[in-house]
Amino acid sequence: MTIDMRSDTVTKPSAGMRRAIAEAEVGDDVLDGDPTTRRLEERVAELLGKEQALFFPSGTMANQAAIWVLGERGTEIFADETSHIAEREMAGAAALSGVQIRMVVSEGPMMDAASLERAFRPASRFTTRPSLVCLENTHNSGGGRVTPLAGVKAMAEVARRRSCRVHLDGARLWNASAATGTALAEFAAQVDTVMVSFSKGLGAPVGGALAGTTEAIGLAREARARFGGAMRQCGILAAAALYGMETNLPRLAEDHDKATEFAAIVDRAIAASVVPPETNIVMVDLAPGLAAADIVRRAQDAGVLVSQWTPTRIRCVMHLDVSLDDAKRAAELVRTALDEAWRAMGDTSEWPVQTA
Numbered sequence: 001m002t003i004d005m006r007s008d009t010v011t012k013p014s015a016g017m018r019r020a021i022a023e024a025e026v027g028d029d030v031l032d033g034d035p036t037t038r039r040l041e042e043r044v045a046e047l048l049g050k051e052q053a054l055f056f057p058s059g060t061m062a063n064q065a066a067i068w069v070l071g072e073r074g075t076e077i078f079a080d081e082t083s084h085i086a087e088r089e090m091a092g093a094a095a096l097s098g099v100q101i102r103m104v105v106s107e108g109p110m111m112d113a114a115s116l117e118r119a120f121r122p123a124s125r126f127t128t129r130p131s132l133v134c135l136e137n138t139h140n141s142g143g144g145r146v147t148p149l150a151g152v153k154a155m156a157e158v159a160r161r162r163s164c165r166v167h168l169d170g171a172r173l174w175n176a177s178a179a180t181g182t183a184l185a186e187f188a189a190q191v192d193t194v195m196v197s198f199s200k201g202l203g204a205p206v207g208g209a210l211a212g213t214t215e216a217i218g219l220a221r222e223a224r225a226r227f228g229g230a231m232r233q234c235g236i237l238a239a240a241a242l243y244g245m246e247t248n249l250p251r252l253a254e255d256h257d258k259a260t261e262f263a264a265i266v267d268r269a270i271a272a273s274v275v276p277p278e279t280n281i282v283m284v285d286l287a288p289g290l291a292a293a294d295i296v297r298r299a300q301d302a303g304v305l306v307s308q309w310t311p312t313r314i315r316c317v318m319h320l321d322v323s324l325d326d327a328k329r330a331a332e333l334v335r336t337a338l339d340e341a342w343r344a345m346g347d348t349s350e351w352p353v354q355t356a
């Protein structure tokens, strides 16, 4: 059977989750409220230590609502150049909220307080006023890297010194918390709004939530309606998210263990260097001459789906529907694919960047 490691979004609702969906109590959430959605929102607000939370059909829409609420029209907002908000939301910040994104370029794998500080220009009558800083934790493009609490605090301080508000794209904040032992609420306390996603490690089919003050969430509700994201009997979706939080949140660290095992095996490949995983994502850098597209094809032929992240990097993601045995088997197959591709180039020498 094919092992699908393209993303943690590929999980299918389990039998238990499908039962929770089937049995969910529902109402019209736009008209006078859906009881299961209410329960989910209260649980998320409680876990994140925020006054209120609001259920969204997607994490992307929740991020965009946060930008609409916190970013002032005609100003600039700051985001890591490889963040989901900067790279994968179809210029939503400009199109929907009338702000421009100042891409924060970093020497390291992702934005930190120093690179954020450098991105601000001295205020003058020629510079665009900044209004918002967007963080991402864990960082997807950075290979599921965690920004520890101190790092989040430091970036939030830089932002506040510049009178900016702070939004956290915490699609995988669950993983950051599981990896560090830092409570979700401690991360959330540093920022004005935080988005969490249910459709990644928690295994729900769709959805995200935005949490913040009552005032911010009231405005986000308005934005959600404007973006066409207000839903009716969404309790069937909220039930899946609640089930994911109850059942799958406590086992997220298992995905991190799978990533560690997977990485150790793939790192033995002749011509690849694995970025040591901190959570559930494993990035594999290829030796010069190897092409990610070729490795993806070879792995697929061997029964493992991975994604091309850049022309020389592949991304492999652990999740609920990949067992530890699957992860080890997939790692051997990916390693073989890498070695075969290297030999096919007619070069049997060791690649100098070998780290295993």
Ligand SMILES: Cc1ncc(COP(=O)(O)O)c(C=O)c1O
Residues within 6 Å of the ligand: 009, 057, 058, 059, 060, 061, 063, 084, 085, 136, 140, 169, 171, 172, 197, 199, 207, 208
């Ligand atoms: C870091 C990050 N933010 C936001 C999103 C968007 O979530 P959704 O797919 O629910 O729109 C994703 C999805 O992959 C993500 O990885």
